[in-house]
Amino acid sequence: MIAFLKKEFKEIFKTYRLWVIPLIFLLIGLSSPASAKFLPDLLEGQLKAEGVVLKLPEPSDFEAFVQYFKNLTQLGLIAIILLSAGLVSDEKAKGILAQVLTKPVSRPAIVLAKWLAQGSWLILSFIVGALGCYLYTLALFDKASASRFLYANLFYLPYLLLIFSLSLAISAAMRSQMATALIAFVGFFLISITATLGQNYARYSPAYLANLSHKALSKSVSFSEATWPIATTTSLIAIFLIVGIWVFSRQEV
Amino acid sequence: MSAIEIQDLTKTFGTKIAVDQLSLAVPQGSVFGFLGPNGAGKTTTLRILTGLARPSAGQALIFGVDISKNLQEISRRIGYLPENPAFYGWMRAREYLNFCADLFNLSAEERNERINTLLDFVKLNDVDQQIQNYSRGMKQRLGLAQALINNSDILFLDEPTSALDPIGRKEVLDMIADLSKSKTIFFSTHILSDVERVCDRVAMLDKGRLVIESDLETLKNDYIEPVFTLEFDGSPDLFTKLLAGLIWVVDVQTHKQTIVVRTNDLGTAQRELPKLVARTSLPLRRLEVGELSLEDIFMKVLS
Ligand SMILES: Nc1ncnc2c1ncn2[C@@H]1O[C@H](COP(=O)(O)OP(=O)(O)OP(=O)(O)O)[C@@H](O)[C@H]1O
Ligand SMILES: [Mg+2]
16 A cells, blocks of 8 residues: 555656646636636627627626636536546556556555545645635735635535546546546536435535535535535445445456 | 466457466476467466466466465565566656565565666666656566566566567577576467577467477477478479489478478488489589477477
8 A cells, every 4th residue: 555655646746747737726726716807897898899888797706716616617527537537547558557466466555545645636736726716816806705715615625526536436447548537427427417406305415515615605504504415425435436446356457 | 386287277258268278287497488379368378377367267376376366475476577568657667666666565675685686687777767768678678677576486478579679589588598597487479489599398379279288308309300401503303303202201392492301211311312412413502401490390280
């Protein structure tokens, strides 16, 4: 386990992952307040040129944050799927793992080390992006509610980790990065539609965390409301990993 | 006890039988050449022996231990060089070997000494580039080094020379010869001259089935058939006619000015052929006595 953890962290520091992952989150973090601020102006200008006079409400930090989480769901999660789809499957396809697996190693340790190391880097990148978003929003709008934004992020993070774990688990079971990404997208889609099932079911859904995080931006949300979705998210993360590891452990690599 | 013992090993992929009831014993300390044409099942057998694939039927023992039962124990004693060795491209040689040493929990002194020795042995000690920029030959040599990190008792090598240029091939063969002093080496190949150079035992596989297993000397004696090559200045037709109907001549082949005569009676041929040449008074350029090469035996057995 230690050997694989060491290897994963080294890999993060010596490859594109060191810069690319935080950069993606930082870009989302910075572009969201910018577009919330300047898009209405652009739109008004465009319409005026066409002879329509429209007065859009002055945007606030709230719009910036809403935009941020929207972008996270549309771009961030997709980037996470693409960036983790090859974590195990690519090492299989290239034959790297075959060589390693003839040595006394534990297959679960390989997957868990990836989950811990790459997951940590993901969380760090997520924090970088959120900080960027907060500070830039503060600069553009002169005010930004730190506590609301913090809660919203706390609700969102488990959901993000779930999508990462889903992609990693499928990667452990598959042989190709493409197939992994495709199946993970289907899984992501299925998880996200569970939030639209109607209040009775939706409040147990992991995707409901995204709704809560949106809600937390405008009013206070009690943590008890998040208990269920966090519980299902945690269980799903465990189930995905267990199934992924189970398949990988029985597989001829 | 044999180093490797395979009993009725079978591996199927769907309806395709890749290895078909293979039984083999590899004595300790031998260099065992595992021959066979493309698709014969060599890689599949090696993957089973190293625990990467599971047999559909039959079993394999390494030092008397069943692979399917105690792979962890066995993996400490074996080293495997795959057909296409693959590494983390961002690593350097020393880094990769350190990673492998971690997997075997080698102590600090042990690891440093061994890694230095291995890097010397495979001539990568002054290479300081990422593995992704390595040539095929360098990868092959690093692949050999990683297979030796645990001072393995058995080395499994899958076509270690087939992708290499003649110099690279010689280097790897010299390394194998060197290693054979202390280890059992099981290596697959379809290059027969490699087998002749380093092996003491061979098995030949065709379509998953064992067609020959023997030591190299016996194989050669069993299939030995002296071959005479005569080259003339000018057409050898006159000479060919004289050979017709002689009972000690098995086969005559003519390529331009050269004649290859196979015989079943070395003594008679040695005495008679020069006399026949003299009778034709054709100008002789070359007369050579050779034996059937392993290449010829291979072709003969497979056809
Ligand atoms: N994973 C697999 N799925 C299906 N068929 C396979 C698989 N692996 C091997 N085979 C088939 O089994 C047969 C034996 O293949 P194998 O790779 O063992 O041959 P080989 O002797 O190593 O050949 P080569 O000299 O080309 O390396 C081939 O016909 C191959 O197509
Ligand atoms: Mg092969």
